[in-house]
Amino acid sequence: MTSRVFNCTVAIPDTDGLLRKFNLEKGGLVQEVIDEKVIDYSIPYCPFDMGTLAYSPYIASVIGSGVVVYPGPYARYLYYGVVVTDENGRVFVGKGEKKPIVTNRLLQYKTDLNPLAGSFWVERMKADHLKDIVQEARNAAGIK
Numbered sequence: 001m002t003s004r005v006f007n008c009t010v011a012i013p014d015t016d017g018l019l020r021k022f023n024l025e026k027g028g029l030v031q032e033v034i035d036e037k038v039i040d041y042s043i044p045y046c047p048f049d050m051g052t053l054a055y056s057p058y059i060a061s062v063i064g065s066g067v068v069v070y071p072g073p074y075a076r077y078l079y080y081g082v083v084v085t086d087e088n089g090r091v092f093v094g095k096g097e098k099k100p101i102v103t104n105r106l107l108q109y110k111t112d113l114n115p116l117a118g119s120f121w122v123e124r125m126k127a128d129h130l131k132d133i134v135q136e137a138r139n140a141a142g143i144k
Contacts, residue, residue, distance in 0.1 A: 037137075
């Protein structure tokens, strides 16, 4: 028996319409749902004092863009979980100060309000809730 290879081109006439039908267009409903669910599910994992950082992506992000933003000069250091100081060894607090010095010391997170609070909160959230987010996206696309 011999095998034969052939090339085939399939033309899908209205790809934009097909993407629209399932809410999959760029910035569409499915991407909006994914962005919102990433933020929602991340809140319990985010360091939480007054909630400013945990809720800031709702304002700082363009929902539907596929990019979730945690703004502020301290967000990066909290995310990576390292102590940052100024040149005098004082803990770095942000804007208006000279270049921060990243130390080898790990941050200690308060967990009284958010027991899951800690570094890399989005990555840890995805480990627990990726299937939930995918299901929400499937629902938004009308796929069961």
